[in-house]
Amino acid sequence: MEVRTKSVPGKGPGVLSGLDEVTQLLEGTSNSVWSIPEGSVFLPYEPVMIIEGQYRDFSPLETPLLGLLCQASGISTKARVVKEAAKDNPVFHFGSRRMHPSIAPMIGRSAYIGGCAGVAVSKTAKQLGLKPVGTIPHALILILEDSTTATGMFEKIFSDEVNTVALVDTFGDEKFEALENADLIEGLNAVRLDTPSSRRGDMKEIAREVRWELDLHGFSDVDIFISGGLDEESIPALNEVADAYGVGTAISNAPVVDFSLDIVEIEGEPVSKRGKKSGAKQLYLCGNCGERLVRTFGETALKCPSCDERAEPIMEKIIENGDVLKEPQTAKKIRDYSISQPFIAEHRA
Ligand SMILES: [Zn+2]
Numbered sequence: 001m002e003v004r005t006k007s008v009p010g011k012g013p014g015v016l017s018g019l020d021e022v023t024q025l026l027e028g029t030s031n032s033v034w035s036i037p038e039g040s041v042f043l044p045y046e047p048v049m050i051i052e053g054q055y056r057d058f059s060p061l062e063t064p065l066l067g068l069l070c071q072a073s074g075i076s077t078k079a080r081v082v083k084e085a086a087k088d089n090p091v092f093h094f095g096s097r098r099m100h101p102s103i104a105p106m107i108g109r110s111a112y113i114g115g116c117a118g119v120a121v122s123k124t125a126k127q128l129g130l131k132p133v134g135t136i137p138h139a140l141i142l143i144l145e146d147s148t149t150a151t152g153m154f155e156k157i158f159s160d161e162v163n164t165v166a167l168v169d170t171f172g173d174e175k176f177e178a179l180e181n182a183d184l185i186e187g188l189n190a191v192r193l194d195t196p197s198s199r200r201g202d203m204k205e206i207a208r209e210v211r212w213e214l215d216l217h218g219f220s221d222v223d224i225f226i227s228g229g230l231d232e233e234s235i236p237a238l239n240e241v242a243d244a245y246g247v248g249t250a251i252s253n254a255p256v257v258d259f260s261l262d263i264v265e266i267e268g269e270p271v272s273k274r275g276k277k278s279g280a281k282q283l284y285l286c287g288n289c290g291e292r293l294v295r296t297f298g299e300t301a302l303k304c305p306s307c308d309e310r311a312e313p314i315m316e317k318i319i320e321n322g323d324v325l326k327e328p329q330t331a332k333k334i335r336d337y338s339i340s341q342p343f344i345a346e347h348r349a
Pocket of ligand 1: 286287288290291306307
């Protein structure tokens with residue numbers, strides 16, 4: 001059986017994730033699995049996974065397998081789309097409170113693999129081997145009655161562990177609260193603008209004004225962190241003034257990747273339903289020119305038709321008759337690999 005999709009939300013490439021749980025699902029079964037590595041960028045119609053085995057044994061796992069891949073990959077894909085929109089500015093995943101807690105670790109892991117620079121939920125961060133990243137909540141300022149008192153206390157307790165970011169829109173104007181915090185907090189790293197949409201007007205102009213005043217008063221090293229309902233549509237306009245983003249719902253509620261799982265070969269004979277190409281296939285990638293090729297399954301290199309260099313097979317065997325062949329990689333390694341790949345839809349398989 002082959003896993004692939006006809007389209008990716010956002011109409012660009014996708015980022016595969018969820019392979020950790022797929023491996024757990026299929027470990028100890030009678031199946032063998034080949035997959036592109038977790039964190040791989042893929043295009044529509046490219047095979048991402050092949051499962052070989054007795055269909056009778058595999059069929060109960062078909063639905064959970066797709067559920068594990070489709071949602072996680074949808075989140076990783078969206079995280080990459082948002083990261084691309086943010087260019088070099090880091091994007092932090094703040095979206096767990098919009099989703100059921102039982103899937104928060106999956107969402108955070110997928111967002112991180114897709115390219116988020118950090119996650120806010122402490123349990124998720126622990127599972128990923130990261131330090132959780134967050135900023136001061138409005139609640140702390142409301143309880144302590146002003147922004148600089150809250151920032152000062154945060155600085156005192158947490159400055160060894162995490163950058164101090166002042167939240168500057170709780171009671172007063174962003175510009176004046178930003179200056180007060182910059183004045184009073186010695187190690188201030190950034191100010192966070194989380195202005196409610198009812199007060200926003202033009203977020204870019206608010207941020208520009210804050211930047212101008214901070215620079216004018218000698219605080220050009222204080223960054224601007226923007227959050228609140230951001231996505232890949234709203235972020236590009238803010239890149240001129242923002243240094244980092246907190247993104248929530250847009251990533252955690254990402255549309256799923258519509259992977260399908262179909263029989264393509266029975267006892268070595270190519271066979272598939274209408275609308276699917278039969279036969280086991282491999283994805284080859286040319287290391288020289290980036291050409292992507294879908295060809296009959298094989299585990300050795302091909303000659304790239306575009307540049308004559310070697311095109312390497314990308315799908316690798318990860319499970320053999322239920323035995324897991326690869327040690328799980330750290331989330332950081334998977335993320336490094338994921339974001340090292342170009343995210344362009346130029347080459348259609
Ligand atoms: Zn090539």
